[in-house]
């Protein structure tokens with residue numbers, strides 16, 4: 001099957017404008033006749049469901065949390081980018097576009113990224129109109145701060161709780177539509193399969209997580225906005241519930257998976273503290289506006305930070321990257337932290353940490369100002385580590401945070417299954433091989449508020465859809481497959497817990513498919529994951545029954561999917577014998593240990609087609625062309 005990205009022709013700044021004009025419309029009075037399913041109520045799904053509902057479509061939304069407003073987006077801390085240029089510091093739509101393509105190491109589609117930058121400004125207007133309480137300057141204007149990979153201040157924020165405030169905005173809009181009767185939200189429902197009829201996506205199979213009942217829902221189009229798959233690594237900054245099930249099942253039904261190996265490792269997380277930890281905590285990138293990253297110059301220095309004089313400290317980011325300093329992009333900062341720790345200059349008991357120090361900023365701006373900007377993050381740090389970051393530098397280390405990979409989508413955000421769309425972190429996205437800070441919220445909301453409402457309408461307006469009900473045989477077959485799988489999981493009755501397998505998978509992924517990857521390690525990862533998967537299906541013990549609230553069963557289904565995705569992720573990383581962004585192949589580095597791309601051979605999006613269990617997936621390539629941002633060795637010096 002040939003990949004068609006459907007990028008519109010014409011000048012880049014006119015592509016979206018013209019495309020929207022060319023998309024077919026659905027007459028307002030006909031909209032209520034169409035049924036759209038949106039799986040996911042985070043920023044992408046919540047915004048899409050609310051907007052499609054407002055347009056008059058009949059929308060059914062699902063999430064696995066008890067309330068739509070508990071989606072993982074609520075955890076986002078630092079901010080959301082937009083090219084408003086309020087600071088008059090040289091920002092523009094073009095600069096945001098350029099920074100994003102460069103930040104992604106030239107592995108994203110120019111047309112999509114330009115649209116994203118263009119829509120960024122509409123997002124801020126939309127959210128302000130909803131009453132999102134963005135931070136403001138003294139004069140009342142919206143305030144901005146800086147994030148990595150940019151030399152301008154374009155990040156809008158609400159203290160360290162930006163995701164929460166934005167989600168409350170989207171949730172308010174969603175609630176309005178629920179009251180209007182255009183949207184129905186089913187909380188505590190987990191989607192376990194998509195149903196394809198005549199080659200088109202026509203519905204989903206879900207499990208009621210309270211009663212265990214398996215239910216079918218038919219629709220004219222389905223949107224997956226189910227978030228990222230970072231938890232394939234077990235430890236990550238993601239909420240514990242984040243998983244790959246929805247997109248993995250769609251993949252197995254024919255949706256190609258784009259760039260699975262593009263995973264973001266965030267440089268500033270609270271370091272791992274022991275074997276029994278189940279999750280990691282992010283310290284927002286916004287902290288690098290004021291915090292200075294350093295380690296001792298001397299290896300194995302065990303002195304307390306305050307006893308190490310200035311001359312014996314290495315502010316290695318400022319030293320190596322004088323132009324961007326502490327605000328280099330995440331992939332660059334993460335690798336640099338790993339390097340200094342590998343050299344034996346790490347700090348703390350594990351020696352796998354570096355300092356993020358606010359002493360200078362507190363001296364310059366006062367404690368009250370720092371508290372105003374980052375108070376909740378400092379409190380969180382203190383609660384977790386029992387150290388006071390106003391007095392001692394924070395200890396931080398990189399951790400899995402975000403997934404740039406996801407379902408392959410065309411310019412309309414439609415997957416390779418007609419009628420199945422993917423938005424937000426669930427699609428392979430606009431971020432190439434590395435996402436810039438504060439750009440995930442921007443992408444999720446651009447997809448949800450602006451792109452999907454137009455493109456889903458375009459699909460409905462131009463596609464002949466026969467009437468389908470859940471009595472169709474395809475629904476019955478899919479329901480049976482879902483039930484059989486649950487029975488299979490429950491009947492293994494082995495001796496190891498689901499977490500036992502998840503932790504083992506996470507360790508393989510982190511050791512071989514983490515911050516640094518090489519051919520031998522990736523081959524070992526594939527062998528070890530296959531063996532672990534086989535063992536899982538022989539020896540896992542899933543407690544309880546199917547027809548009840550059963551968290552052990554929920555986890556088991558998700559881990560079973562991670563065990564398959566993990567292998568694809570490693571295979572993609574093995575195939576990509578170049579370094580780019582967060583994908584660092586040791587065999588491909590510059591003299592200064594920076595990622596070295598191979599544009600001649602790898603300037604493409606990898607889109608994997610599932611060919612059956614135990615059969616090698618087929619790699620399709622979407623070649624990338626760059627008309628505006630000419631690929632060059634990324635430099636932040």
Ligand SMILES: Cc1cc2nc3c(=O)[nH]c(=O)nc-3n(C[C@H](O)[C@H](O)[C@H](O)COP(=O)(O)OP(=O)(O)OC[C@H]3O[C@@H](n4cnc5c(N)ncnc54)[C@H](O)[C@@H]3O)c2cc1C
Nearest residue numbers: 040041042044064073077078079191227424425438440441
């Ligand atoms: C700690 C942290 C801080 C962050 N801070 C920032 C930041 O400051 N700025 C920024 O730009 N980005 C940030 N990010 C990234 C950003 O928060 C996410 O990428 C973004 O919120 C994802 O939104 P989403 O709508 O795609 O998915 P999510 O918010 O993850 O929502 C997924 C939805 O899908 C539902 N779902 C999933 N699977 C199923 C299923 N099988 N069946 C039914 N429902 C399902 C869930 O219930 C949920 O409603 C941060 C991420 C983390 C982890």
